[in-house]
Amino acid sequence: MKKVLVTIIVMVVVMAAAALGVIYGGAYDVAASTSDSPLVRWALTTTRENAVKREAQGIEVPESVHQPDQALLRRGFVHYDDMCVTCHAAPGVDPGEIRAGLNPKPPRLARRASKRSLAELFWVSKHGIRMTGMPAWGETHSDEELWAVVAFVKHLPKLSAQEYAAMREQADNAGHQHEGHAH
């Protein structure tokens, strides 16, 4: 019994020393240009998937977001086109150069959004995902603005490139591009 205990203590001390060696020695490749190993990727994405699902559980989706009207979609579009398209692209719109260098890569929301509930889209948009490039937009935008963005994001998979371009033109004509925006 005592022998087992001593062995366990020695193992814990050795593992702690090894971990501290990695941390203080900087012996882990933190480059964004290096891909994570399959095991690390699995651990991170599984944690993210389950965390987002759990966090989204208590969120109540406003009725207007379930059945968005054109005005809400237009409001969401202006924000999306301004703040999200460089990383997440859109029908007929390539992402900016920033996407190529990001690790993990931002998903194309025109494909991904249909797999996410409105509450999940809202939670991620508001709180972001730490240690990825995904910002917490709740720092600079009200819940009301973010729900408009979420309504638009959910609508993205149904939009053609022509429809996206038409919304851009409409927004430009209305001079709404930077309405209510300090950036």
Ligand code: HEC
């Ligand atoms: C600087 C780049 C960047 C910008 C700008 C950005 N995002 Fe992201 N976003 C990311 C990255 C990177 C991820 C993937 C994080 C991961 O893999 O864990 C992500 C993930 C997401 C997801 C989760 C996708 C999923 O189902 O896995 C949503 C939803 C999202 N972003 C919404 C938005 C919205 C809405 C905006 C604009 C208001 C926005 N993002 C702007 C980088 C960005």
